[in-house]
Amino acid sequence: MWHRVYAIIRREYLERIRTKAFWISTILVPVFLGAMMIIPAWLAARGGGQFKVGIVDMSRRFAEPVKEAAAKLLAEDQEKLHITFVVEPVGTDPQAAREAVKRQVQHHELDGMLVLPATLPDAGKPEYVAPNVAAFKLLSVLERAVNNAVVQARLTAAGLNPSVVGKLTKRVGLKAMKLGAEGKETRDEGQGFLLSYGFMLIIYISVLMYGIYVMRGVLEEKTNRIVEVIIATVKPFELMLGKILGIGAVGLTQFVLWGVMLLALTAPGAAGILGLSGLQLPAVPPLLMVFFVVFFVLGFLLYGTLYAGIGAAFDTEQEAQNFQGVITIFLIIPLVLMVQILNQPNGTLSVVLSLIPFFAPMLMFLRMTLVSVPALQVAAAVLLLLASILGAAWVVGKIYRVGILMHGAKPKLRDIARWLKEA
Amino acid sequence: MDVILSLEGLTKRYGDHVAVEGLSFDVPRGSIFGLLGPNGAGKTTTIRMVMRIILPDAGQVFLDGEPVDDDRRRLIGYLPEERGLYRKMKVLEHLVFLGTTRGLPSNEARKRASAWLERFELGEWADHKVEDLSKGMQQKVQFIGTILHRPRLLILDEPFSGLDPINARQIKDLLIAMREEGVTVVLSTHVLPQVDELCDHICLINRARPILTGALEDVRTRYGGNTWEVAGTFGAADVGQLGPVAAVHQLGERILAELAPDAAPRELLAGLLQLGDVETFVRFVPDLENIFIRAVEEDRQHVA
Numbered sequence: 001m002w003h004r005v006y007a008i009i010r011r012e013y014l015e016r017i018r019t020k021a022f023w024i025s026t027i028l029v030p031v032f033l034g035a036m037m038i039i040p041a042w043l044a045a046r047g048g049g050q051f052k053v054g055i056v057d058m059s060r061r062f063a064e065p066v067k068e069a070a071a072k073l074l075a076e077d078q079e080k081l082h083i084t085f086v087v088e089p090v091g092t093d094p095q096a097a098r099e100a101v102k103r104q105v106q107h108h109e110l111d112g113m114l115v116l117p118a119t120l121p122d123a124g125k126p127e128y129v130a131p132n133v134a135a136f137k138l139l140s141v142l143e144r145a146v147n148n149a150v151v152q153a154r155l156t157a158a159g160l161n162p163s164v165v166g167k168l169t170k171r172v173g174l175k176a177m178k179l180g181a182e183g184k185e186t187r188d189e190g191q192g193f194l195l196s197y198g199f200m201l202i203i204y205i206s207v208l209m210y211g212i213y214v215m216r217g218v219l220e221e222k223t224n225r226i227v228e229v230i231i232a233t234v235k236p237f238e239l240m241l242g243k244i245l246g247i248g249a250v251g252l253t254q255f256v257l258w259g260v261m262l263l264a265l266t267a268p269g270a271a272g273i274l275g276l277s278g279l280q281l282p283a284v285p286p287l288l289m290v291f292f293v294v295f296f297v298l299g300f301l302l303y304g305t306l307y308a309g310i311g312a313a314f315d316t317e318q319e320a321q322n323f324q325g326v327i328t329i330f331l332i333i334p335l336v337l338m339v340q341i342l343n344q345p346n347g348t349l350s351v352v353l354s355l356i357p358f359f360a361p362m363l364m365f366l367r368m369t370l371v372s373v374p375a376l377q378v379a380a381a382v383l384l385l386l387a388s389i390l391g392a393a394w395v396v397g398k399i400y401r402v403g404i405l406m407h408g409a410k411p412k413l414r415d416i417a418r419w420l421k422e423a
Numbered sequence: 424m425d426v427i428l429s430l431e432g433l434t435k436r437y438g439d440h441v442a443v444e445g446l447s448f449d450v451p452r453g454s455i456f457g458l459l460g461p462n463g464a465g466k467t468t469t470i471r472m473v474m475r476i477i478l479p480d481a482g483q484v485f486l487d488g489e490p491v492d493d494d495r496r497r498l499i500g501y502l503p504e505e506r507g508l509y510r511k512m513k514v515l516e517h518l519v520f521l522g523t524t525r526g527l528p529s530n531e532a533r534k535r536a537s538a539w540l541e542r543f544e545l546g547e548w549a550d551h552k553v554e555d556l557s558k559g560m561q562q563k564v565q566f567i568g569t570i571l572h573r574p575r576l577l578i579l580d581e582p583f584s585g586l587d588p589i590n591a592r593q594i595k596d597l598l599i600a601m602r603e604e605g606v607t608v609v610l611s612t613h614v615l616p617q618v619d620e621l622c623d624h625i626c627l628i629n630r631a632r633p634i635l636t637g638a639l640e641d642v643r644t645r646y647g648g649n650t651w652e653v654a655g656t657f658g659a660a661d662v663g664q665l666g667p668v669a670a671v672h673q674l675g676e677r678i679l680a681e682l683a684p685d686a687a688p689r690e691l692l693a694g695l696l697q698l699g700d701v702e703t704f705v706r707f708v709p710d711l712e713n714i715f716i717r718a719v720e721e722d723r724q725h726v727a
Binding site for chain 1: 496499502505507510520521523524565
């Protein structure tokens with residue numbers, strides 16, 4: 001049996017590895033993911049720019065304090081942001097001054113205008129008026145500068161020393177420390193979450209993508225009419241097994257290549273060459289990597305088998321769509337349930353959900369990235385998955401045996417149930 | 424008779440529809456055996472049961488006297504009616520793949536496939552994708568895939584469909600050459616002139632049942648009956664007047680005189696000699712098409 005299964009695996013693997021699509025996705029996915037992580041950081045690092053902001057100070061006392069506060073903030077933050085303030089003298093008619101500055105903004109002489117209402121510091125909300133209000137860094141500096149200036153004025157009016165109050169009300173902050181299995185505490189500033197989320201997403205996308213490859217492969221063999229040539233010597237079950245294992249091996253190869261790329265990127269010196277100093281990837285415990293592969297493999301085997309059954313039962317992808325949707329929903333549910341797991345990784349509901357074979361590849365793995373899951377639960381999840389894979393292979397094997405030779409009329413659920421009895 | 428393949432009471436039903444019923448026949452070793460019948464008669468279902476692609480409701484298939492199981496069926500080279508290739512694969516790779524699924528080591532499969540491609544004048548296409556080949560060339564590649572593991576028995580379902588006369592000739596010559604080497608061939612087809620020259624044994628299936636089985640020569644004699652092709656210095660009407668003649672048929676220029684089954688041919692010859700000079704006097708041998716049409720007619724009347 002195995003040399004025939006091997007022949008099928010070999011063909012599936014080599015034919016797919018040789019496609020341009022494989023190499024393009026292998027290279028583009030990390031480039032894309034990397035770009036999503038690096039570009040915002042890079043933009044923020046070199047961000048800033050020159051801004052010219054007009055101030056219409058209807059309160060007639062806050063223009064200078066705001067300018068000072070802003071200068072202090074810019075100096076503290078070491079931002080590469082430069083703001084030049086142009087204070088518009090407010091005469092007897094504040095509205096006329098506002099209109100005058102507004103015209104300058106409209107004519108692009110100014111990037112925007114800051115309007116400080118007459119009711120400050122007791123009430124009123126300052127406004128920033130500009131064609132572009134998405135310059136978040138600028139907005140943040142302006143808001144903090146106005147706040148600081150106004151609060152300082154209020155404190156002084158109440159007879160308090162602003163610098164004393166500033167010291168006393170300094171933010172304390174909270175450090176998130178992840179407690180490891182051996183009692184080791186490590187600082188976690190959200191990399192933990194990103195890591196869990198990233199890995200779960202990779203499992204989801206890979207299982208879905210490679211599962212659909214299996215379905216398409218089966219459909220292709222039916223459309224090509226090659227299937228009968230093959231099953232004259234290879235049992236349908238062997239063909240199904242070979243196809244699933246071959247495509248799964250392509251998926252693993254892609255992971256290995258991504259792993260190598262990641263290692264190359266984090267190797268000493270590599271980051272500097274790429275001009276990405278400061279790029280820090282969270283260290284991933286090796287055991288977690290092992291389980292990442294384990295859960296991808298198990299998840300793929302379960303869903304790949306189901307997709308193979310759908311491919312065998314129908315003639316075209318359009319016909320298969322409804323059933324394909326049902327299976328895809330099983331894959332999406334864990335993504336929806338993710339919040340529950342994040343809040344209470346060891347809660348009863350989380351434990352139960354992570355044991356259900358359809359969800360386990362993603363949810364059990366997610367829990368493992370968050371907390372140390374009892375070994376017994378992990379073992380139970382793996383065993384349940386294995387049992388489901390065998391069960392699915394048994395049922396789908398029957399559908400496959402009958403379905404791959406069927407052409408023409410789109411089968412109904414009733415027909416498929418009949419095939420199960422016949423096979 | 425040395426039998427290589429034997430079918431015994433093969434039956435397949437789909438719900439109320441009977442696809443094949445109680446089909447039995449023996450294929451003599453070293454023969455080219457025609458499995459004939461109109462479209463939908465049950466030929467493909469029969470072959471699929473032999474190949475265990477579908478399992479029979481009743482009956483058994485024996486290869487060399489042993490029941491055919493999943494291992495023994497690999498001794499058969501099978502070209503299904505519904506056949507295709509992976510379009511994106513390279514021709515030689517594809518043949519190596521087919522060879523390895525049939526148990527050949529890949530280097531041996533590669534050697535044999537290259538040799539066959541050369542023989543079929545496809546050598547320069549070995550590294551092209553299947554989809555670049557014409558339909559006829561693809562058919563030849565499929566045929567090579569079928570014989571790559573040197574089976575002693577070939578089962579070919581409509582092997583000539585889609586082939587032009589030159590390519591069909593090439594395959595026919597090869598089949599005849601393989602028979603010389605002791606290979607047995609079972610051909611399924613509804614296109615009779617193609618197999619008339621090839622087959623030495625036939626089984627004719629109509630409406631799920633076998634209606635005619637045996638050596639083609641015997642069948643021809645049976646259906647030719649006591650009919651004689653004659654020619655000479657006389658016309659068809661003159662021949663019809665002769666005593667032993669039951670009916671006269673004219674096939675183009677040829678005159679066929681059908682005698683009563685127990686009539687002696689020499690009485691016909693004596694009568695003809697009285698009419699004039701006789702140039703031709705031979706037993707009429709019906710071609711497969713004649714036999715086929717008559718057998719199917721008789722079967723219909725029999726049922727009615």
